[in-house]
Amino acid sequence: MFATSRIGALAQRVRPTAASRTRLLPALPPIAALLPDGGLRRGTVVRCTGSGASSLAMAVAAGPSAAGSWCGTVGLDELGVLAAAGYGLDLERLVVVRAAPAEWAVATGVLLDGVDLVVLAPPRHVKHAAAQALAARVRDRGAVVLVVEDRPVFPAELELAVEAARWYGLAEGAGRLQSRRVTVVACGRGSAVRPVRQELWLPAATGKVAAA
Amino acid sequence: MTARPDAGLPRLLLVECPGLEVPDGASGASGASGDERLRRFGRVVEALSSVCPWVDAVRPGVCTLPIKGPTRYFGTEEAVLAQVAETVAAALDASLVGAASGAAGPTRGVPGAASGAASGAAGPTRGAAGEAGAAGPTRGPTRGVPGEAGEVRLGVAEGVFAAALAARAGSVVPAGGTVEFLAPWPVGVLGDPELSDVLVRLGLSTLGRFAAVPAADVLARFGASGARGHRVARGLESELPGYRVAGMGARLVAVLGRALALQDRQPGFWGGASAADERAGEVLTALQRRLGVEAVTVPVLEGGRGPADRCRLVPWSPAAASREPRTARRKVPPDPPWPGRLPPPAPARVTAGEHPVEVTDAAGAPVGVTARGLLTGEPVRLSVAGGPWTPATAWSAPWPVEERWWSRARRRVARLQVLTVDGTAWLLVTERGRWRVEAVYD
Numbered sequence: 260m261f262a263t264s265r266i267g268a269l270a271q272r273v274r275p276t277a278a279s280r281t282r283l284l285p286a287l288p289p290i291a292a293l294l295p296d297g298g299l300r301r302g303t304v305v306r307c308t309g310s311g312a313s314s315l316a317m318a319v320a321a322g323p324s325a326a327g328s329w330c331g332t333v334g335l336d337e338l339g340v341l342a343a344a345g346y347g348l349d350l351e352r353l354v355v356v357r358a359a360p361a362e363w364a365v366a367t368g369v370l371l372d373g374v375d376l377v378v379l380a381p382p383r384h385v386k387h388a389a390a391q392a393l394a395a396r397v398r399d400r401g402a403v404v405l406v407v408e409d410r411p412v413f414p415a416e417l418e419l420a421v422e423a424a425r426w427y428g429l430a431e432g433a434g435r436l437q438s439r440r441v442t443v444v445a446c447g448r449g450s451a452v453r454p455v456r457q458e459l460w461l462p463a464a465t466g467k468v469a470a471a
Numbered sequence: 472m473t474a475r476p477d478a479g480l481p482r483l484l485l486v487e488c489p490g491l492e493v494p495d496g497a498s499g500a501s502g503a504s505g506d507e508r509l510r511r512f513g514r515v516v517e518a519l520s521s522v523c524p525w526v527d528a529v530r531p532g533v534c535t536l537p538i539k540g541p542t543r544y545f546g547t548e549e550a551v552l553a554q555v556a557e558t559v560a561a562a563l564d565a566s567l568v569g570a571a572s573g574a575a576g577p578t579r580g581v582p583g584a585a586s587g588a589a590s591g592a593a594g595p596t597r598g599a600a601g602e603a604g605a606a607g608p609t610r611g612p613t614r615g616v617p618g619e620a621g622e623v624r625l626g627v628a629e630g631v632f633a634a635a636l637a638a639r640a641g642s643v644v645p646a647g648g649t650v651e652f653l654a655p656w657p658v659g660v661l662g663d664p665e666l667s668d669v670l671v672r673l674g675l676s677t678l679g680r681f682a683a684v685p686a687a688d689v690l691a692r693f694g695a696s697g698a699r700g701h702r703v704a705r706g707l708e709s710e711l712p713g714y715r716v717a718g719m720g721a722r723l724v725a726v727l728g729r730a731l732a733l734q735d736r737q738p739g740f741w742g743g744a745s746a747a748d749e750r751a752g753e754v755l756t757a758l759q760r761r762l763g764v765e766a767v768t769v770p771v772l773e774g775g776r777g778p779a780d781r782c783r784l785v786p787w788s789p790a791a792a793s794r795e796p797r798t799a800r801r802k803v804p805p806d807p808p809w810p811g812r813l814p815p816p817a818p819a820r821v822t823a824g825e826h827p828v829e830v831t832d833a834a835g836a837p838v839g840v841t842a843r844g845l846l847t848g849e850p851v852r853l854s855v856a857g858g859p860w861t862p863a864t865a866w867s868a869p870w871p872v873e874e875r876w877w878s879r880a881r882r883r884v885a886r887l888q889v890l891t892v893d894g895t896a897w898l899l900v901t902e903r904g905r906w907r908v909e910a911v912y913d
Contacts, residue, residue, distance in 0.1 A: 373754025
């Protein structure tokens with residue numbers, strides 16, 4: 260039962276976790292390549308920007324969700340739940356908060372007490388102080404907020420920008436949308452200051468995210 | 472919300488080695504003695520891995536192992552405790568020899584300050600201890616091991632917090648008895664003086680009295696950290712935040728210079744799925760009080776052809792969440808025969824409200840769909856909600872659908888995927904000659 264070989268095998272399995280420097284939420288492998296720690300550092304804000312940013316946010320959220328974390332969205336009233344399921348979000352642990360634009364901060368702040376990850380599409384004209392206050396709350400709670408925004412308002416540790424996107428499968432009067440190839444550039448602070456580029460299928464023909 | 476005592480918390484044997492804890496920040500600055508203590512603790516953990524491969528180094532000087540597996544192996548819990556006590560004693564002796572033969576000397580006489588979750592409390596209050604005795608949660612003191620700075624303490628209970636108190640009391644709490652065992656302890660053991668002051672003033676001086684307060688009231692009055700303490704008191708959550716020291720596995724590997732077969736769990740892991748669900752449920756209920764019931768929704772997938780038909784967002788309901796069928800409802804249903812259903816991938820944004828679209832051919836004439844499901848022209852540009860005209864670069868053949876053909880309210884609609892020059896992919900739908908945006912492949 261406690262054969263040495265088995266303990267050795269366990270050690271192999273445990274070591275990557277044991278080596279992690281901080282408390283991380285897991286990411287799917289194609290996304291992990293973009294993250295300086297290979298996972299989402301708790302207590303941080305990550306900005307998703309560019310055309311396809313909401314898909315990217317879903318693909319990022321899919322990692323923690325698949326690992327059992329609750330995820331919430333604020334300001335994404337039009338979230339395509341089928342697409343979210345396709346990217347790998349567990350719908351059992353997904354909550355979509357439809358708050359009035361003025362209530363985004365309350366909704367997000369309260370939600371952070373109960374879920375590990377919030378995808379936030381803030382209204383236009385968020386005050387700088389409100390964004391700072393939210394970031395402080397995220398740090399305090401040890402959660403992760405993925406903010407989908409074009410103008411950088413929130414103090415993000417990491418920015419994931421979709422730089423080039425091209426759909427495949429559709430012609431003039433024929434075919435159908437099958438997959439989209441994107442270039443995502445990750446740029447952050449500290450150890451992530453050097454941008455990292457990754458070509459992704461977002462989504463691949465399966466509906467999931469995949470390395471291109 | 473109904474109380475579920477001991478909701479899946481594992482029964483743990485907790486080992487506490489007084490004198491081997493490392494105060495916060497000591498490992499870096501104060502150097503050798505902190506590292507030496509950590510190294511000795513690492514040897515204890517390493518030795519215990521031979522009893523059970525699932526040793527969890529919670530914080531310096533404290534580790535746990537699930538008691539169930541080793542009990543199957545060693546026969547009785549008594550035998551496991553004896554084995555653990557012997558193993559720890561041997562590891563501490565060996566590590567003392569190691570320390571003596573090495574150059575590093577000044578590890579002796581480390582003050583065995585009380586560590587841990589239950590800071591400030593040596594045991595349950597006297598009267599309460601009587602209650603505990605009446606409830607019969609203890610089965611006599613466990614074996615102690617003479618250690619350098621006091622006895623190594625062992626305790627068994629469900630969850631890390633309760634097991635730490637059990638170690639302090641030298642108790643083996645029988646399975647299912649953890650809530651009763653916790654009840655007589657003063658609220659001070661939650662390690663939050665501000666919270667316990669208020670609780671005592673409210674007459675809630677013990678964990679048992681605190682546990683009897685409804686969860687929603689605790690959340691409203693004391694916020695998330697109070698709610699966490701409340702769940703711990705009810706035996707629903709394994710440990711308090713801040714008790715576990717992150718990255719213990721890596722630190723022990725670093726001081727020992729070799730790999731360890733041990734768990735390095737994320738804080739909160741032992742709470743398990745049910746505790747996470749409960750925490751989310753409480754917060755969603757609180758959010759509904761703030762924003763209204765309709766504002767907090769969960770997805771339900773159903774049969775249907777278009778993205779809007781296939782998914783519905785319904786208000787979150789704790790009652791619905793605790794009933795079984797939710798699982799079935801919220802799984803993606805197996806593809807039933809829905810002729811005309813859109814093929815995957817699904818669009819990332821399903822538009823709410825009306826977004827009328829004008830679609831024209833090269834001559835500027837509106838494009839429609841014939842009764843036979845063909846386009847009347849090539850859709851070369853479109854304008855959404857009266858906005859600027861954008862050239863289309865690619866489009867699909869239409870998917871004609873006759874919806875609700877069984878009823879008088881039947882509708883003939885057709886869907887069309889269009890890619891515009893700016894790289895946006897649209898899902899348009901036409902009905903009675905009018906186009907609108909149904910979804911965007913954002």
